[in-house]
Amino acid sequence: MKLKTTLFLLFSILGFSQQNNPASTDSIKKTNIFKLGEVIVTNHQNQETTNRVTSKTMESQNKMEVSRALNLLPGINLTASGSRNESMVTIRGFDLRQVPVYMDGIPVYVPYDGYVDLARFTTFDLAAITVSKGFSSIIYGPNSLGGAINLVSRKPTKKFEFDGSLGLIDTDGQRSNLNIGTNLGKFYVQGGLSYLDRKYYQMSKDFVPMKNEDGKERDNLYRTDQKVSIKIGWTPNKNSEYALGYINQKGEKGNPVYAGSDTQNSLLARPRYWQWPNWDKESIYFISNTHLNDKNNFKTRLYYDKFKNLLISYDDANYTSITKPYAFQSFYDDYTYGANLEYESRFIPKNTLKFAVQFKEDVHRENNAGEPVRRFDDQTITIGLEDIYKVTAKFTVIPGVSYNSRENKQAQDYNSTTKAISDYPNAGKSEALNAQIGLFYQFTELQKLGASVSQKTRFATIKDRYSYRMGTAIPNPDLKPETALNYELNYNVQFFGKLNFQTAIFYSSLTNVILSISNVEPGKSQMQNFGEAEYKGIEAQLSYTPIQKLIITANYTYLERKNITNPAVHFTDVPNTKVIGTVEYAPLEALKLIANTEFNSSRYSTSYGISVPDYTLLNGFVSTKVLKYVSIDAGINNISDRNYSLVEGYPEEGRNFFVTVRFFNSN
Template sequence: MKKIVLSGIVAALLAPNLHAEAFDLGKVTVTSELDENIVFEQTTTEESIERDNALSVSEALDNVSGITQEIQGGRAESTLYIRGFDARRIGVFIDGVPVYVPYDGNFDYDRFLTTDIAEIDVSKGYSPVAYGANTMGGVINIISKKPTKALEGSLKSHVVFDSNVNFARQVSALNVGTLQDKYYIQLGANYANQDHFRLSDDFEPTAYQPSGDRLRSETQDQKINLKAGYLIDETAEVALGYINQQGEKQQPPATDTDFSKEKYWDWPYWDKETIYLNGQKIFDDSYLKAVLYYDKFKNSLYSYADDTYSTFNNKGFTFKSKYDDYSYGARLSYGTEIGKHMLTLSANYKTDVHRGYDISKTDSTTTLTEKYEDNTLSLGIEDVYKISEKMELLAGISYDRKEGEYAYDEDSAIEGIPLGSQDTFNPQIALLYKPDGSTIFRASIARKTYLTSMKDRYSRRLGSAIPNPDLKSEKSTHYELSYHKKMQNTDIGITGFIASVDDAIQSVVVDDNGTTDTRDDLSQNQNIGEFEHRGIELDINYQNDDFKVGGNYTYLSLVNKSNNGAKLTDVPKHQLFAYAQKDLTSNLSLYGNIKMRKGAYEQKMDRTYVINPTFTTLDAKVIYRPSKDLTAELGVKNLTDKYYAYDSAFPMPGREFFVTMQYKF
């Protein structure tokens, strides 16, 4: 059988007793013989997640160059930016299945714990066209675990105490799997409960928040991730997966109403459920891979009249509402080796349905207030051409089309909301050059498109916005040049990039009612012009027998080319992450890291821009391994009790202590 470079397929399929730890059927990659089967991806491994004590996906990826976390206090959620592109412009997948929220494309990364994750694959500019539409800002693919033995697993408990050594949070997790001759089963279960977090002692009390414990900071999350796979033979495999995520969260009050409205919100539930069927078949010189999926998202939001969080009134800012959204779709990929070419054809189809309801303030009756449906089709072709033993040329193009299938809004003054359609071609090309076994150069140009969401086009934002059904898609062109050098104990990476964005979408005030009170303004999403994202990413890691040190630095400049005064917010100009670990004995180690964030704009309620204060945090821990299967950790986060905030109205936790116990079998 010929040697085939397959997307998401490793030698495990050809030798069933050599299975990888990551669920390979869930991977979607651009492959290359020159670059160890990974071209423009960065992978965050389970090892690095545990090293940094990253409890959520947002914490884990905040340590990756080019990616920045943003805590959106007004929504009580954590989001991510890739090179300045927000979550709506990033495709988010779990085991290759799209899971971003259909209505607005947002994704609360803080709701998803890392305890059942084998790795997280991130693509930035150049990315596989097989992912389908809406990957303008990049792709995040969260890969779950897959068993390697007849019986294996882990038990983990993580307990957090505040600066007064009072219980604040706990995370408990179980992972267990079995690999047999013809099948495997993997179960992941986790539970997290946050009682509160305590603010830094440097926080100055306000009318809305006293010193000490943060008001309304309780959260609870639980998740089940179950999959079963059947190995038909050495060349074929199918797997059925089921993920059930249930959460609830409180909304802390804004501490500074110059930056956020005074509001009293709660989310009684925030739930996601996903089921998928994945399979692949390898032939002599080709392969076929397919996935079918159904993803459901439900949440509820209550907006109360006052800080008792118990009463409502007849004013518009108090309400009880819920979303009941779902998506279903499929992906089919066919790859074949023809001479020096590895050709891949792919097709994606996805239907998104959003249903919004008002819940009566006096009883449990519900009223449908909005319903939207979009259908998205994506067709792609990709080729890896081996020019020589040291050089490869990659090229791909996709055609993406989104059709508005249905739109209903009970408040619409328009008889029949215009549905509209959007379509685009997205070409990309890359060159890889490997002059020796330790050095590789990459250059790429990629055209990407953001097909506008339902919320972008239709939302009235509780009466403060005017819909724009004819809103055009955003387009970006990504230019990237990178260098990677792998020496005996050291890895070095340098990447420069520019992303030019056309028809950028921003909310624009279209009616200020002749007053200075911004609460009465009416806004509309419009295509306002051009932005350019420019930056440099530096990565370095060193390791010897008893010492590890490494980290990354990202410089990012976001330039408004239209000179209309608008700025992109929440993204720092400078971000640094560095870590070091020293083994004192064979079973005792010390670990520490540092994070620095500087130069992010944010917008005040009066629509003026200010720069969020620079902050630096330090974490440290002691690691004790009495045996190869058991690990105990004692540590502290935000060692200096630094007062900081991603959003100036919503401060972050002060100093916290933690204890972690993990047993692997």
């Protein structure tokens, strides 16, 4: 009944009469990016398709989660934390602790461990996702060791516009979303609603039943994600803009049990029966750009973010009782608030100077049921200077430097025997200096060359410093920042208006890498600044349009990661090679066909050498416009029903299909 009611209400909207002919969704998508939410070093960098995925691409290939949308780009690999049912990515080998995630330039990563489950972030209300690799603006602030990810929202361009969808995912899931916007010149409003629900997924028929999983339907893999967003903006003149945004997302999910055969994995004998009834985030933010005069601008980002999380560990696969020693209820109640103030000046000819000051306070509160709440409080400050120096019309130099400090204001320990809370010793202040320089030369409009060197740091998270990891680790409040020295050479060229080629060679040297050191005490590990490593590789993308109706794209990533400190300990979760190819053909104006293939080489799942094999996926999609305002998309993912995994013991979905009805308008 819920789906039928939603279908009736949304299609009723389509009955609104319009005076002008509607444009296609593609024409809307090209202009709906919320520019105030972007963080741009140079304009041409963010336009490169190796670093950006748009809503048009996300919709055409049915990428409903941010992680799977990002996986379309070279240099980025889809990863998973199987034991927590989290979807993540790495950028050139750096994980999400080292590549923070932002929404319109506002940090949205979880304060406790620096990660964020990207499966909880759907793409339905996004205009684009922009990625900075290695060389990223100092405006992002601290911890961008390997770059940054910015989710950019929409901004309406017409007096009244809407788009949305209703869809079925296999036989067990459904999705729906609606985006409505109005732009009245000096004022605009953008709102969004979305809902995504799945009960399970079908496993590949090639999956061999294991001790804790019989195949067919993957047990305890349900998910429900709902999101509401609204943004109100005021543009008093063409150079100034002010926007107030609010986002409320609520999620819940299960966690499938380990279904592998690694005898060294404790989850083989002692499975986790985990569920998250709550994974909720609420954010309010204000972004502004004030045009002081022809040569000076002042920008602000102010934000307050709340994160609530409930994890329940049950006795067994019935998911009803919590009586065993390993069963518990764990509560997180976190909040973050902060400000980013940026002054931009062009008073020196050929120079655009940016001076930024940031303040961020992260508060993490946790407890198990029946225990008192422990509180952790980190305060981070950043002061940065960046200059865009146009040496000539073709040559640009961009130096930048920033000072970062993180001070722990409070960290509480809990003794389960005495039931008492005490304070950890004061760890003092941790400081870091970042510096970078980028050189960009534009031979012609169609040929560009860039080179950059950047020294970046990452502060240890609250979890790195203070977690006992369920009794298996010793806290280390004195952890120092990790450091990476990143080098990159990139090239972009276009031939005959039909062929575009982009490539980058990169190398990163890491020092003070935070690693888990085993047996610091008998049977217990500790996080320490112990590691040195190097990452190096190449990425490339080719786009070819032989005829107007046909687009062929392919991208390639090769990455080597070397543990210099201890070569016997393997880096995990990232394949050496990833290749993606896509063919898009529109034989008719109202019909589009897309075929997509992806290859990933094998990857380690454990530091002691357990790996998952390589895999190749085939996907097919079709989109047809059936009415002036309506199109229907359908597709099949994993056509060959490949049994594959991103991490050992957690098989991915087998063959699956979707059908989506989309509706849109434009005045």
